[in-house]
Amino acid sequence: MIKPVTQTNFENLKLIHRGKVRDLYEVEDKLLMVATDRISAYDVVMQEPIPNKGAVLTGLSLFWFDYLKDIIPNHLISANPDDYPEVCAPYREELKGRSMLVKKAKPLPVECIVRGYISGSFWSAYQKNTTVCGFELPAGMKESEQFPEVLFTPSTKAELGLHDENISIDRMAEIVGVEETKKIADICVRIYQKAADYARSKGIIIADTKFELGWFDGELILIDEVLTPDSSRFWPEDDYETGRGQASFDKQFLRDYLSSLDWDKTPPAPKLPSEILEKTSARYLEAVERITGKSLLG
Numbered sequence: 001m002i003k004p005v006t007q008t009n010f011e012n013l014k015l016i017h018r019g020k021v022r023d024l025y026e027v028e029d030k031l032l033m034v035a036t037d038r039i040s041a042y043d044v045v046m047q048e049p050i051p052n053k054g055a056v057l058t059g060l061s062l063f064w065f066d067y068l069k070d071i072i073p074n075h076l077i078s079a080n081p082d083d084y085p086e087v088c089a090p091y092r093e094e095l096k097g098r099s100m101l102v103k104k105a106k107p108l109p110v111e112c113i114v115r116g117y118i119s120g121s122f123w124s125a126y127q128k129n130t131t132v133c134g135f136e137l138p139a140g141m142k143e144s145e146q147f148p149e150v151l152f153t154p155s156t157k158a159e160l161g162l163h164d165e166n167i168s169i170d171r172m173a174e175i176v177g178v179e180e181t182k183k184i185a186d187i188c189v190r191i192y193q194k195a196a197d198y199a200r201s202k203g204i205i206i207a208d209t210k211f212e213l214g215w216f217d218g219e220l221i222l223i224d225e226v227l228t229p230d231s232s233r234f235w236p237e238d239d240y241e242t243g244r245g246q247a248s249f250d251k252q253f254l255r256d257y258l259s260s261l262d263w264d265k266t267p268p269a270p271k272l273p274s275e276i277l278e279k280t281s282a283r284y285l286e287a288v289e290r291i292t293g294k295s296l297l298g
Contacts, residue, residue, distance in 0.1 A: 002097050002296075004037045004049040010091050020045055021057070021230060027085050027101070030077060034099045035225070039280070041254050042265040048272045054098035055296050056284040057228045061100070063292045064227045067198065068191045074222040075102040075214070097296075105214030105223050110172050111155040111164055112184060114192035117146050117207040119233060119245070121166060122153070134168035142242040144207070144235075150192060152185040184213060187220070195227050202290045204249070205240055207233035229287050249287035253279040 008023045009015075013032065017024040020040040025032040035057040037049030058079065065074040081088060081095040088095065115122060123143050125132045130139055133153050154172040155164040173181040188211050196206045209232035212224035225231055229250035239247050257276045258265075289295050 002052055002055045003094075004051055005034075005054060005094060005098065006036060006038060006049045008034050008036065008091075008094065010088075012087050012090065021054075022225075026104075027088060029104060030085075031075075031102050031104050032084070032088065032095075032099060033102055033224075034095065036098070039251060039254065041251055041258055041269075044265065044267050044269050046254070046269045046272055048277055050277055050284065051281040052296060053281065053284055056288045057225055057230060058098050058100065059288050059292060059294075059296055060228045061225045063288075064195060065222065068194060068222065068226070071191050071194065072187050072213075072222050073219065074226075075105050075216065077101045077103060102223070103216050103221070105216040105221055107212060107214040107223060108184070109157065109175055110167070111157055112188045112211040112213055113153045113155055113166075113208065114188050114211065115147065115151045115153055115208040116192065116196055117144055117205070117233075118142075119144055119207050122208075125166070133166050134170060143244060144240070144246050145242045150189050152188055183220070187213070191222070199234070199291060200237065203237045204287070204290055205235040205237050205246075207235055207246070209233070229284055234287055249283050251280055252283065 010025060013025040013027060015023060016026050021036060021038050023034045023036060025034070035054035037051065037053045039046050039050045039053060062076070062079055065076050078084065079100045081092040081099065084095070084101050118126060118141055122132055126137060126141065130137050135151060135153070138148065152169065153166060154169065155166045157164060169181060169185065176184070191211065192206070192209060199206045206227065209227055211222065211226065213220055214223040229248070234249040235246040236249070253276055254272070257272070258270070261270055263270050285296060
């Protein structure tokens with residue numbers, strides 16, 4: 001097990017953002033992304049870390065960056081702390097297995113979401129109106145059913161603690177331009193399809209996912225994390241059935257536990273028992289082992 005990290009404080013480095021999971025530092029003209037073991041639910045960050053979670057997010061992202069590089073380049077420079085600038089040397093042990101040195105790209109002002117199956121906010125919206133985000137969907141779809149074709153459904157980027165909001169492709173075109181929207185949508189659907197086909201061969205359905213893209217030296221690249229249980233819905237294929245919610249390789253145990261509590265889903269988060277932490281960790285580890293064929297724990 002990699003030593004749990006809830007928060008990093010690298011005094012010699014410039015912290016520029018602390019998200020729900022990642023701490024982001026500026027190092028020279030590059031960025032250092034550190035995936036902690038923090039976990040959030042209902043947009044509230046829990047007090048306890050999930051063992052090995054940061055390593056899972058990093059390991060999966062590295063796998064997918066390599067697997068998808070023929071479709072779109074990415075921001076990765078190195079994930080080996082020995083290759084990082086000398087100023088990072090005092091933090092080498094803490095960075096090992098959970099960090100990436102990356103290019104400093106300019107992120108798109110929208111989230112790029114691709115959906116293969118109807119679930120989550122899309123399912124909720126569909127129950128009220130079969131036209132969702134400008135898409136006229138077939139009547140009578142069941143929860144978790146596969147769409148007739150893969151959908152690209154952008155959303156706004158919300159501040160920490162707030163929810164992203166689904167927008168139409170026409171609205172995205174107003175924000176980033178018509179031609180750029182077409183290009184971005186095409187790339188996102190292609191990388192989703194390639195990843196989903198691969199994951200299916202490993203017994204995992206990728207129901208939907210969120211990609212982050214950005215500009216670097218005039219080129220569109222894949223940034224942030226990619227195709228992890230934090231940014232995607234991973235479902236076990238052998239348990240898949242339409243007409244209900246699915247088991248998933250992420251924070252399912254955590255959400256189920258929190259739903260059983262008398263908690264109003266606002267900070268502070270309730271204390272989590274060790275059983276929930278261990279079961280959640282096990283699901284993350286199973287996802288990375290199935291997809292990469294390697295165990296993070298040796």
